[in-house]
Amino acid sequence: MSHTAPPDFKRELTQVVPHLRAFARGLCGRADMADDLVQETLLRAWAARDRFLAGTSMRAWTFTILRNTYLTELRRNRFRGDYDEAQAERILVEPAGQEAPLHLADLSRALMALPAERREALLLVGAGGFSYEEAAAISGCALGTIKSRVGRGRAQLTAMIEEGRLPRRRGGTEDIITQLGRLTPPRKG
């Protein structure tokens, strides 16, 4: 029964799904694409469950798989499509009561305009609450690199938002795909 995952695995995997959805949506900016990514991630995680070390972070482990899946699928162009900003805003900005929905819309637009590796770093550290060490491990890069990406991403976001230099409304996917070349390639295995 070596292929049967302990019950904990299934339970922990189930618990991280909402986080996988949030990370995926932040990465690709589209809800439908993000959930496809989560499905693929769950299948891969399940297939690799023998390699998960009990007691380590399921969230960090599955985020690594999701990130690698995202890069692989993008390179295969399977997820290529127009980045629909209006849709992204509708999706990202749920009716938020008094929570300044405009600010969130601006932020999501600015986030998608960041270079992919900075967006990823900010999502992991700023939104997901990972430590720099965990974020570096997930992104397959050095600690200093992730710190630098977070710092530059922060500065760029602040500039865009505070100075009102928000990106124009069109163009997204092409930029994102050209940026991919600069991301660390997915690790083998």
Added chain:
Amino acid sequence: MAVNSEHNQEDQARNHRNTATEHPITPDASPVETEPAPPWASALRDLYQQVVEEPLPDALADLLARLDREDE
């Protein structure tokens, strides 16, 4: 002499404390928030948290339920 040795022990203890302050116990751990949080920082967490709190789509719930049955 007894006084002296007590004194030395105190000095040592103080030095030890100083050293401990200068070199935190976990030198490898990086501070997660050293700079003041930018104004959009909480909004970034909100964007993430909004998705976390959404109900799980049926497709994902179904997939989770299928995983156990798809054992090879």
